[in-house]
Amino acid sequence: MYQITCPHCGPRAQTEFTYERTTDSVVDPAGDASTAMQALYTRANPMGLDDEIWRHTYGCRAWMVLTRHRVTHEIHAVKAIGPEALP
Amino acid sequence: MKTPYSAFSLLRGALNGQKHWEPAWRDPEPRASYDVIIIGGGGHGLATAYYLAKVHGIRNVAVLEKSWIGGGNVGRNTTLVRSNYRLPQLHNFFEFGLKLWHNLSDDLNYNVMFSPRGAMFLGHNDGDMIKLAERGDAMRCDGIDAELLSPKQIAKIEPLLDLSRNARFPIDGALIQWRAGTARHDAVAWGYARAADALGVDIIQKCEVTGFVKDGNRITGVETTRGRILAGRTGICVAGHSGHVAGLAGLRLPIESQTLQALVTEGVKPMVQSVVMSQSLHFYISQSDKGGIVMGGDPDNWPSYARRGQPTIKEHAIAQAVTVMPALSRLRMLRTWSGVTDMSFDGAPIIGLSPIDGLYLNAGWCYGGFKATPASGWTYAHTLATGRPHELNAPFSLERFMTGATIDEAAVGPFPNHR
Numbered sequence: 001m002y003q004i005t006c007p008h009c010g011p012r013a014q015t016e017f018t019y020e021r022t023t024d025s026v027v028d029p030a031g032d033a034s035t036a037m038q039a040l041y042t043r044a045n046p047m048g049l050d051d052e053i054w055r056h057t058y059g060c061r062a063w064m065v066l067t068r069h070r071v072t073h074e075i076h077a078v079k080a081i082g083p084e085a086l087p
Numbered sequence: 088m089k090t091p092y093s094a095f096s097l098l099r100g101a102l103n104g105q106k107h108w109e110p111a112w113r114d115p116e117p118r119a120s121y122d123v124i125i126i127g128g129g130g131h132g133l134a135t136a137y138y139l140a141k142v143h144g145i146r147n148v149a150v151l152e153k154s155w156i157g158g159g160n161v162g163r164n165t166t167l168v169r170s171n172y173r174l175p176q177l178h179n180f181f182e183f184g185l186k187l188w189h190n191l192s193d194d195l196n197y198n199v200m201f202s203p204r205g206a207m208f209l210g211h212n213d214g215d216m217i218k219l220a221e222r223g224d225a226m227r228c229d230g231i232d233a234e235l236l237s238p239k240q241i242a243k244i245e246p247l248l249d250l251s252r253n254a255r256f257p258i259d260g261a262l263i264q265w266r267a268g269t270a271r272h273d274a275v276a277w278g279y280a281r282a283a284d285a286l287g288v289d290i291i292q293k294c295e296v297t298g299f300v301k302d303g304n305r306i307t308g309v310e311t312t313r314g315r316i317l318a319g320r321t322g323i324c325v326a327g328h329s330g331h332v333a334g335l336a337g338l339r340l341p342i343e344s345q346t347l348q349a350l351v352t353e354g355v356k357p358m359v360q361s362v363v364m365s366q367s368l369h370f371y372i373s374q375s376d377k378g379g380i381v382m383g384g385d386p387d388n389w390p391s392y393a394r395r396g397q398p399t400i401k402e403h404a405i406a407q408a409v410t411v412m413p414a415l416s417r418l419r420m421l422r423t424w425s426g427v428t429d430m431s432f433d434g435a436p437i438i439g440l441s442p443i444d445g446l447y448l449n450a451g452w453c454y455g456g457f458k459a460t461p462a463s464g465w466t467y468a469h470t471l472a473t474g475r476p477h478e479l480n481a482p483f484s485l486e487r488f489m490t491g492a493t494i495d496e497a498a499v500g501p502f503p504n505h506r
Contacts, residue, residue, distance in 0.1 A: 015399050019389035019504050040501045041432050041488040042339035045330025047392050054389075070344070071392045 002073060006056045007064055007080035016058040023051040023065055047071055053081070089285050091196050111277060112284035117291050120317035121149045123471050124309060126296050126332060127325035128152025130161035130272075130457065131449055133279035133290070134464020135324060135471065137195075140286035142465070143472035148288045149318075151311060153295035157276030160326045163426035164457040165349050165371060165383045167362055169206045169267035170231055173222040176482040176494050177435060182231050183479055184462025185266060191461060197278030199270050200376060205244070206267035206362035207236065209411070210260045215367050219262040226264075236261045244360055247414045255410045256368060269362065269373055275460055299336045305444040306336060322447040322471050327392065327427025329450035336443055340450060341432035341488045343503045346387040347454050348396035348425045350405070352418040354378030363412070370407040372415070380418060382408050386428060386454060388504040396425040428454050430503030433493035438467055438480040447471055448485060453506070 003011045027039045044050065052066050067077040090096055090107065100107045123139060125132045128150045139145045150156075168188050170181035192198050210216040216235075223233035238250050241261050250258050280290055291313070300308035300315060308317035325332045327344050354377050364371040372382040384404025387397045401423060409416045431437060431451030436459065441448045449467045452459060466480035476484065487493055488501075499506050 014397070021502070021504075022390075037489055038339075041341040043330065043341070043343050044334065044339060045343055045390065046334065047328075047331045050390070052390070070390055073391065073393055 004054070004066065004075065005078050006059060006062065007078055008060050008062050009056065012056070012059055016056060017054050018057045020053040020055060020063075023053060026053075049076060089281070111281040112290050115289045115291065117149060117151075117294065117311070117313055117316050118289065120308070121289070122147040122319045123322065124148075124316060124318035124320075125150045125322045125324050125471075126309065127159075127323070128156035128280070128290060128292065129159045129324065129326055130157070130276050130279065130460040131326070131463045131467065132324040133276055133283055134460050135322065135449070135467045136288040136290075137279050137283040137286070138465050138468035139472060140283060140288055143468060145472055146287035148283075149316065150283070150288060150290045151294045151296055151309070151316070152290070152292045155292050156280050156290060157273055160426045160428070160456055161272055161276045161460070163349070163424055164272055165373065165381050166269045166272045166375075166457060167206065167267070167371065167373065168201065168270055168458040169264055169362070170458075171206065171208070171222065171226060171233060171262065171264040171267065172496055173225050174494055174496050175225070175229060177496060178226055178231055179229060180462055180466075180479050180483075181458060182229070183465070184459055187461035187465065188270065189266070191270075191275075191278070195278040195282045197274060197281055199274045199278050201268065201270040202376070203266050203268040204361050205263050205265045206364065207241070207244075207261040207263040209258050209363065209365040209367075210262070211256050211365065211367050212259060216260050219260070223262050232264055232266050234263050234265065236263055245363060245412075247358055247412050248363070249411060249413055256365075256407075258411070263361070267362065269375070271376070272457060275457075279460075279464070296332060296335070299446070306446040318445075320445055320447060320471050320474075322449060322467060324449040324467065326450070326452060326456060327429050329429045329448075331392075333441075333448070333450070336441075336446055338441060338443070340437070340448075340485075341501070342429045342437075342451050343390050344392055344427050345389065345430050345503065346391045346393060346396045346425045347383065347428045348387070348401050348404075348423060349381065349383040350401060350423040351375065351379040351381045351421050352415075353421050355380070355418065358414065359412070365407070365411065368407045368411070370404045370411075372408050372412070379421060380415060386430065392427050394425050394427055396423070428452070430506065432488060432501040432503060433495040434497050434499065434506055435494035436463070436483050437485050438463065439470055439476045439484045440474075441485060453503075
């Protein structure tokens with residue numbers, strides 16, 4: 001088990017967080033059927049870094065983007081997203 | 088041809104100081120080219136090579152394995168074999184495999200210790216029982232055995248289950264498939280390897296594929312840590328690492344790799360007779376022939392290639408199993424392990440052609456690949472030999488995600504982490 005540093009709450013146990021999907025799999029409402037299909041049904045799934053959307057579900061419930069290594073589980077960056085990230 | 092294993096050869100060996108044993112497969116140097124290269128020396132890859140040689144007469148075949156054969160998911164599963172799926176595409180495919188399982192030891196001349204002891208799904212409420220009855224009906228319509236059990240009938244098979252009405256997860260009944268069971272996972276890999284090798288297949292271990300040789304939109308071979316090897320047809324068969332290897336060819340698959348854990352207790356006298364599973368909760372338990380209770384649960388629901396799992400996920404599966412079968416709480420855990428599962432985006436596998444000529448795909452087995460080993464090998468061999476899918480794997484094409492013809496047993500949609 002490891003810790004994830006929530007941009008709002010600081011370091012918390014990973015069990016408080018849930019993974020949603022990668023940032024490149026968010027469907028673009030302005031895109032066509034083919035780009036929606038690409039977003040929904042394909043993944044790079046790299047043995048390395050990927051940008052993932054996680055949520056502090058059992059904490060402050062905020063969404064964030066983790067840049068996380070898929071083999072070492074090392075978290076390189078955490079970025080807040082949504083209205084909370086606005087200045 | 089190797090001397091077949093038999094009681095007679097054992098007896099003769101006993102009289103001659105057991106000097107007759109020879110390596111079960113060769114350790115050849117890779118040749119410059121093959122008719123077919125299979126990437127991945129797991130159960131599915133070795134089975135594919137065996138059926139290519141045996142059924143289709145294609146013996147100029149290499150199986151490339153980056154580490155040692157049987158060291159991946161075929162050595163990391165919970166050895167369950169069953170065909171009790173609701174959707175016809177799935178249960179017809181797995182049933183074809185289950186029939187092969189019943190004759191596999193004879194076919195391979197290798198004891199895979201297949202033990203058809205029955206596998207039951209527990210139902211914990213009216214909704215569960217309706218779903219199980221519907222599943223059983225769907226199976227029986229296609230000639231597959233399924234029987235609904237009352238709690239009284241369950242008590243005769245598994246007396247240690249908590250069948251009281253005030254249980255945390257009351258048991259209202261179960262759906263059992265009697266012809267389902269377990270097998271010895273390592274023996275499956277070794278048996279297929281030995282049989283494929285005897286037919287002339289080269290099994291090349293410590294040979295990692297690092298890239299593909301491309302000629303326009305055609306794959307003509309692979310780059311490996313042991314040099315370039317050319318191939319007429321190349322088949323990817325690497326389970327959890329499908330996304331990585333397909334990525335080397337420039338493909339993005341509907342697959343996300345996740346960790347799946349399992350564990351085994353110390354060995355005890357027989358206490359679990361069948362395979363007990365619950366899909367409303369999520370755990371499955373069986374007892375190995377050595378006596379250890381083997382169990383597993385949900386995958387760790389985020390992407391990982393690490394092959395090490397999160398303890399809380401294990402704890403969850405153990406808590407459920409202990410609640411349903413309280414006597415398990417007295418056992419000590421002996422060992423835990425993890426594997427990388429290729430979670431597909433509808434929960435069903437992908438076996439067939441790829442958008443690149445000469446390249447074929449066998450991937451997306453989620454947490455259910457072991458039981459599929461013979462059927463996967465048989466249909467993938469057909470696909471690699473003829474360039475067309477077998478009727479059983481035709482529904483499992485990669486295009487189904489584009490056309491909307493997904494095969495989603497759990498009706499979850501394209502989110503492997505919610506499956």
